[in-house]
Amino acid sequence: MIRIALAILMITGVAAKADTMRLAATTSFNNSGLSDALLPAFKVDTGINVQLLVVGTGQAIRLGQAGDVDAILVHSKAAEEAFVSAEFGTHRREIMYNDFVLIGPSADPSRIKDAESAIEVLQLIADTEMTFVSRGDDSGTHKKELMLWSAAKLYPDFFGAWYKAVGAGMGASLNSASGLGAYIMADRASWLNFGNKDGLELLYSGDPMLFNQYAYIPVNSDKHVHVKAEAAQRLEQWLLSARAKNIINNYKINGEAMFIFNGAP
Amino acid sequence: MSQSIRVHLNSILVKRRGKTVLGPIDLDLKVDGFNVLLGPNGSGKTTFLKVLHGVERASSGVIQWSIPNAQARQAQSYVFQSPIMLRRSVRQNLAYPLQLIGMDKVEISSRVSEWAHKIGLQDALDFPAPRLSGGEKQKLALGRALIRIPDVLFLDEPCANLDGRSTREIEDLLHDATQAGTRIIMTTHDLGQARRLADSVLFLLNGTLHEQGPASNFFAMPRTIEAKAFLNGDIIE
């Protein structure tokens, strides 16, 4: 009786087919819709099925450390470099970039539309104490946001109740911002693909500080023998190929490109 | 069936929460015909009956039937004061004891039909037993108890809550059973019923056996004061 149960479990559990691998990628990669454009094409070209876990950068890195995934795709250079130097990942491969944008209520009570830098935007919001939604989930976006506050010499730990750390993915956080009529920093792609823009508008963008680089890191098979190193490598090569470049650069919503390919094979 | 059945009780004692409820009882009983356990409410009749059959265990003492106890129990049946109905149909209740001993389906079917007629429930075979009336439940319990034609049938106040007609029907069934060879050990506090049915009497009071013997002797010439008082209607509990 127990044996039958175990057998059932093993059969449904063994997704360890040779043509399957697991990738932990940031919510912005999925919420933008790009993963739905890229991964099926990869499968068509190579026959490899990529199981996508959509998590924040922090969790992606922990999954890579534990060996629960075969590769990660994130956007936080400092965390990535630490990951590689600790030998959890083999190397860091830049694939594409976009930028972060500042979103807020159409009425723009903090007047960030006319700001001249990202830092000025944050200063305006902090001064007027208008509601600001933070990812709060240790993701690449969150880390970027914290870096900007720090550059503006402002400290979220001491902010009042206007600063709301929701601990959620990009889409869920945008939902909260919409519901609260709050300001929020998002990656451009997720914003363009977001379905509930009610009351929110893109108010500021363009500061080079808002540059957002995505990188791909295979998990080190020396640390975790079971990792699908070969499949991970093939995904990396494919992401650097002309085909991937084409898909990425042509991925547009309302005529706007969401990501720009910058991989160097 | 024709060999005599005896049961021997040696210092049987039943205690509940430290209090002695029954005993000590020493008894050598030949079980024949209609044996009636008589006594007021609370005298320990039900306990005595349950201990005899083995549904309850004595705190100390030994019971020995003339054939090994396990075998003896197999050939006995018990009708409880509050009849226990299986949550099934009348038919399935009757069939259950036969299924337990592995009787084949065709035989079971015919016996069930036969006994359903005897107890007057032949038109209610598919009726859910728990929803029968009190009298019908009692008859069903009796039919179920007799369907294996036991050597000994125990009954605990079988007609306690029944009207006159149902009482008569049950007593007729019991008579038929004794004709077929089943010995009966029955408790009752109904003196009239005891007089009608008993071949032998065991008189219990406050958990002890005060008198025991042929019914005619007991009713005509009770030996103890308590028995006399009871027959006079002076002892209620």
Place this chain on the structure above:
Amino acid sequence: MNEIWAGIQEAVRLIFTLDADLIGITLRSLEVSLTALVIASALALPLGTWLAIRRFKYRRSAIAVLNALMGLPPVVVGLVVYLLLSRSGPFGVLGLLFTPSAMIIAQVIIITPLIASITHQAMRELWSEYHDLLISLNTSKRQRVAALIWDGRRTLMTAALAGFGRAIGEVGAIMIVGGNIDHVTRVLTTAIALETGKGDFALALGLGFVLIALTLVVNFATHALSRTEREGTW
């Protein structure tokens, strides 16, 4: 309000055109929760029955523990199973994390105490009713258990349905151990969470209606069972 209405319209369209995504997710939900139900019942029904009829020294504590386990927060179960199944955890070598099996395991842990507790309650009641009769008839242990389970079958089914209801609506634990991977471990509840997070209320509502429908079916089945008990049919 417009949004909700537009969502409902889209949801109806998805249902009536038998949208492939919707069907796939629904079938997967059923697969996971029904498998969990079968395994949990195989564990819980005998356990509950055994607890009801066996007398042993620690019976009361065992029952207290069982009732306490019912109150285990599902998401905590998910976290613990995740840590156990992770590659860096004790059972990582089985490779079960982020598969439907992990979700089944988590759900089995969550619903077994519930089913066992209801079973125990019902069997205890029935046993006290049948006790004297079954002893008098000289039944074996096996025959007793068989009689209890058969005559208590409706309550046992209700227990199983309660377990299924709990499983099919659970989201926290299976999100953690399943990873909500598209076409692999995405089920009704996790899909609703995801689509809501994306602001795609149409699909979320469509999934929500399917989930409600499933729950209603379970509830109606439970009511129908208790009616057959009263009427004495089946």
